[in-house]
């Protein structure tokens with residue numbers, strides 16, 4: 001094996017940053033809520049910016065040093081995160097008035113100057129659990145409702161799945177990258193806060209779910225449930241609730257062609273209703 | 282005997298391993314309760330990028346086989362993996378790909394519509410199936426969707442945002458059995474027990490023990506540590522994989538998948554130390570492609586431990602890193618940008634977003650980072666039907682294999698102890714166990730092992746519940762006190778922590794975040810690429826101090842609703858205990874093998890250390906005991922692990938049984 005020297009074992013994993021960036025701070029204004037039904041308040045924190053800092057690393061700093069700019073000791077801010085590389089969808093929040101992933105919000109790009117202010121608020125279309133953490137269960141409820149799965153005949157070996165044209169695969173792949181982050185729902189004027197599960201059957205499913213319906217309808221086996229999905233989506237809360245404002249597609253971090261998906265589902269439901277009307281099925 | 286309608290299985294973790302188990306269990310008609318810190322769709326498996334390995338028709342026609350996949354995995358793991366389970370896994374791999382394909386995973390396609398393949402580390406054949414560079418996301422979603430289906434049917438009940446706190450174990454010693462868990466709702470903070478006739482731990486790896494790693498924020502190993510403290514053995518803790526190619530950030534290190542090299546990425550540094558020219562201005566002749574030079578056969582696709590040590594050598598010992606720092610180029614700029622988008626879009630985006638440069642046109646600057654734990658909860662298995670009298674020698678591609686790839690050759694199908702820990706009824710699936718990967722995991726084998734565990738070993742769990750849990754031992758018939766005791770233990774822990782908040786003070790000595798940070802720094806410095814006796818001894822001493830400080834830890838939040846720092850602080854204590862074990866095992870393994878490299882013992886020592894290092898915890902004294910268990914090497918003979926390195930003295934290791 002290569003000769004590796006002993007005294008130099010430490011610097012490996014943390015790469016040396018030759019010239020430490022000029023130290024500066026960014027001010028965070030954070031909307032805080034202690035729990036469901038509680039009033040919210042604003043608190044501000046000054047956070048020194050580390051090289052490569054993002055909103056999450058700043059929240060981590062605040063968690064370790066929960067002291068406001070007035071010098072008041074407070075509780076650590078609560079937030080949701082997971083992968084820290086924009087693939088899990090957990091960390092959506094409203095940053096300076098716009099919904100986005102907080103993990104990919106890099107401070108040097110987003111707030112390049114000393115003393116810049118970043119405002120963090122929880123998404124408004126989902127019930128707040130605490131501070132920046134919201135409950136997106138409604139999204140998963142709607143995925144269950146549209147039967148967002150491929151109905152396979154069990155997990156024992158039955159040979160390969162259907163062959164697929166690479167262009168079709170690329171189209172499905174794009175749809176498959178939806179990480180249920182909820183940004184498209186937050187931005188949609190038709191999607192409104194609905195705290196009570198009993199109301200979810202009537203409430204708009206939103207762009208993400210419409211696009212997932214298309215994803216499964218596009219699969220050879222997934223197609224078998226197409227007419228059930230279209231039944232749901234031509235009813236209340238379905239595709240007809242979409243006002244075509246196209247806000248959704250502008251905020252999707254995965255650049256999923258949501259308006260195309262909505263149009264595709266719209267066409268399918270129309271066809272489906274006509275067929276149903278004439279065949280009675 | 283067969284089960285009753287009230288029998289339930291608890292699955293802790295909804296990554297690939299937990300979801301695959303849930304599907305298999307629900308499919309058998311049995312009820313499963315599925316626990317996860319996060320909605321299962323957001324589990325860490327979502328991060329996996331490069332792909333999943335399996336023998337396939339193309340490779341087969343070039344002389345590859347399931348057997349060779351098995352052989353590569355054993356060789357890659359430097360012979361520390363038990364061989365029978367690995368054989369079974371390799372044999373099932375093609376079936377697993379077919380199944381995922383049927384579930385609708387958008388695997389990349391060839392122009393004729395077949396599944397595309399790519400090259401990956403440790404193999405000379407294309408045997409890695411992929412879906413862009415977000416394979417884990419696509420696989421996780423496919424399994425998540427299947428679980429959603431069983432959830433709609435009422436067979437799976439999800440407990441998301443619930444934290445596993447402790448296993449409930451009934452009986453003592455030989456007669457002890459795991460009969461449920463205690464968990465906490467992270468929103469309401471309610472603590473309660475869940476009865477279960479079997480418990481499957483599928484809680485993933487412990488990356489956070491090292492502070493910044495390529496892992497997600499919930500990969501803290503806390504759940505595994507709690508099982509360990511409750512009596513489960515923990516095997517090969519010292520085997521931590523440091524991935525050669527990641528980009529550092531303030532909060533984590535983001536991986537640049539091995540698939541970048543699989544698709545032709547080349548690692549190099551300027552031949553002139555400290556060369557300040559832009560990489561594009563450095564002519565071909567003035568670049569040092571050190572991996573290709575030293576390993577003409579495997580080139581950039583040597584296993585990760587080897588690539589990492591070579592990068593370490595080039596940067597740290599020779600001072601040849603880019604700009605004099607600890608970094609090297611990972612270069613894809615010679616490839617067609619559109620090709621890169623189709624094959625590697627996911628990681629191209631990550632690099633662009635987090636570094637701000639387009640890797641299609643500028644070589645990436647990368648560094649090693651802690652990535653994966655080969656070690657984990659110790660598990661056992663029942664050997665399958667292939668039991669040769671003497672282990673086979675070196676297998677050559679294209680020659681007949683000693684055994685076919687029928688199911689049941691490696692492990693007995695449906696055996697109730699497959700992937701079971703030393704505590705009956707407590708199983709460990711996926712990254713949280715120690716099986717399959719020995720001393721180094723080959724790229725794209727983890728996703729496979731997770732799904733294999735869920736599907737193959739999941740069957741054994743069902744059989745255990747049906748056949749081995751007698752009616753009087755069923756969880757539903759047990760006395761409530763067995764459960765209440767553990768609930769109280771955990772409630773007391775929480776009360777203690779919450780009360781500490783009132784003791785105020787912002788002393789960094791007792792700040793949980795500060796303690797966790799120091800833990801990560803210490804572990805990264807002492808227990809990763811290069812380890813030594815002196816540094817490890819110091820590390821153990823430093824960990825002792827951290828444990829003392831932890832015992833005086835002060836919370837900064839006394840909320841009884843959604844108290845995240847409580848959960849973080851609790852896990853930090855469990856991480857320290859796991860860290861102690863990692864350091865101790867690193868000290869005790871006085872040899873170098875796979876990812877474990879001891880500067881003071883640079884050679885592999887099969888005579889003394891071709892053994893599974895097993896930790897046992899003594900809760901009374903809070904101390905660890907290390908025992909060495911035999912490795913199942915009955916199928917192939919250990920040989921020197923050189924990957925065809927060319928150098929004056931390519932391999933100094935002495936191998937006891939290397940004349941194969």
Ligand SMILES: Cc1cc2nc3c(=O)[nH]c(=O)nc-3n(C[C@H](O)[C@H](O)[C@H](O)COP(=O)(O)OP(=O)(O)OC[C@H]3O[C@@H](n4cnc5c(N)ncnc54)[C@H](O)[C@@H]3O)c2cc1C
Nearest residue numbers: 294295296297298318326331332445485711712725727728
């Ligand atoms: C960046 C990256 C890229 C990778 N790429 C590849 C690749 O290309 N190919 C490959 O084969 N492997 C890859 N790996 C490795 C692979 O992704 C992991 O080993 C694998 O996903 C682990 O899956 P798992 O099911 O065991 O656990 P995880 O996916 O980590 O899931 C763990 C689950 O347990 C839950 N959990 C944890 N603790 C608790 C608790 N206390 N209470 C309740 N629930 C808990 C979590 O919520 C989660 O649901 C990669 C890893 C990383 C970090």
Ligand code: SF4
Nearest residue numbers: 188242243245246248
């Ligand atoms: S297009 Fe439809 S779904 Fe999208 S934002 Fe507008 S109303 Fe909402």
Ligand code: SF4
Nearest residue numbers: 178179181182184252
């Ligand atoms: S469609 Fe886009 S914005 Fe909407 S949930 Fe999916 S990833 Fe998020």
Ligand code: FES
Nearest residue numbers: 082084088089103
């Ligand atoms: S933490 Fe996963 S998307 Fe931001």
